[in-house]
Amino acid sequence: MRQVVTNKTPAGTYRAPGRYECTLARERMIDIAARRLGADPIELRARNLVRRDQMPWRNGSETDGHPVVYDSGDYPRLLERALEHFGYDRMRAWRAAVAPGPALRRGVAVACFVEKSGIAEWEYARVEIASDGRPVVYSGSASVGQGVDTVLAQICAEHLGVDYDAVSVRHGDTDEVPDGMGAFGSRATSLGGAAVAQAAGALRRRLLELAARELEAAPDDLELTRDGVRVRGEPGTARSYAELRRSAAPARALARGDRPGLSEESWFRSDEMSFPYGVHCVALEVDTETGGVRVERYTVAYDVGRAINPRLVEGQIAGGFVQGFGGALLEELAYDDAGQLVAGSFMDYLLPTASEVPAVDMLVTEDAPTQRSPIGAKGAGEGGTTAVGAAIAGAVSDALGVEVTRLPITPEWITANASAAP
């Protein structure tokens, strides 16, 4: 064994950690193989995709001590839908057309990937009816700007059977929520949402039991509405949530031998992750004299099993894409020969800004809900990032006829390799 001491920045996790890098290596190898075989790169991918009828698919590796088993997916279908959405044939025609300058070359590429979601096994949620009759979700997940409060309110509303806008969500305060794992690894919705679904479901059953006793009706004859629980078909026979909450107060509940309060909690646990999957397609133009790259069209297709809130999934994809775009073309921890970091501020460590980031066309699909969560949703946080490097590297390679094998692709690399191109 050889050991090396380094004073370089230690490796850490970054959005889609490991998958961004290995997707680059794998998808580049497939493109290169296709070129050497004289095969169509799409056809080569399509032939080798795991089919729906092969699910669940054990891929042979392990993570956190568990074998990796892909839970669900229809990869060929998503590839087909992505290409259609992207307009693959149209973009191939665009590539073949004459570019508006002699130094410009065009490239098109596609990259496929399987993501993972729901790491760290468990998450906590509690759903209560507050004294004013309003449902409140307490979650161990946290909002990092992804909009998880909205998603958890939606899940609570669905499983409790009330309106979404009646639900409030509390998180981030350990005085209020003692347990929780947090928001990372595409887990807040897939695990945190599952815990909310379970707690909300349990609270619904409690409400129906309590109201059934109060209204002298069978629980099956009751329904939850915006205002309270009522007998189906008899709007006048009802109890408001505030009334039910008072009825569950300790004095009254204990007097009839019942459990006080209207609060249910859940620690949702899953040994196995779920596996969302996606396809990135890009058409771009390379300026062989400046080394600039201009994206003509970029499509992200992502199957998240179930999109609780499609707009927020799109927001995740957009933000994730920006990060992946930076990794593809701009961001680099550059060192000099003495090991000195020379990209030590944001003047030299280049993050993409609104001026550089192209529009991203998105296709969010729900072809393959996961059985590993009661809500069917897989995590959506990383798929916008995962294949950006692979897709852009593929398209730059296609444009130049020179294989890109490292990121970021710099202007200097492009100009140097464009002059070497045939």
Added chain:
Amino acid sequence: MKPPPFDYEDPATVEEALDLLAQRGADGKVLAGGQSLVPLLNFRLTRPEVLIDVNGLQSLAYVRRDRGILRIGALTRHATLERSPLVREHWPLLADAVRWVGHPQIRNRGTVGGSAVHADPTAELPVALTALDATFTVRSRRGERTLTCAEMFRSALESGLEDDELLIEIAVPPMPAQRGWAFEEYARRHGDFALGGAAVALSFDGDGTCRDAAIALLGAGPRPLRACAAERALAGERVVSQTAAQAAAEAVRDVAPTGDIHGGSGYRRDLIEALVRRALLAAARRGAT
């Protein structure tokens, strides 16, 4: 970071400013738009004892034409230049160049005079002003004098001003009626310091040949450079692909840009060559219409 401690003066008149510069100019810095100075202060790359804030000198904020000459007060904001119909109509090269400066927020605050005195060789306005043969009026208690571009842009971040001098006005001679112009640059991100660029102004004779060419290079050396040999070679020629390519090659023959992690010297040289060629052809297209 926060800036190191400094004294602050805000003179109300040019006379007061000149008094302050005479007393404390050697240890002080003039603060105009602050778009370069304030980051330098915050990075603690500069530690002046006193900042002399000239933002109160509104008499130095103007853009006007005087007997064909464009006169730009030193305190004129980039955005004023950018939006001036006068500049757009008669000095379009300047109007094109200023749009490359930073971002709208920076152009709202940054001043033309500040950009000139900062003398950054990758800044757009010094390069455009160099192509246009601008002159600079500077004043001190000792009197007034006028500097050419070569005198003004001495080296990287080094202007021709003495410690007690204040830039008052930039004068730009008229562009010819039969003209073509173009400003080209490339940066990895919009608003970053450009990796290279070129400002070109051409005048044409009636038969469409180039009478005079002005080619100024951005980022080619420690200051904006005029490509004199290339300019001479174009005189009397038609500016077409071949002549433009030859002139561009000539323009970078002796330049050796400083490389960094965003692009090595050779890359930058090739980039500037390509941008000169593109600028010449774009200018020629404009001249033909």
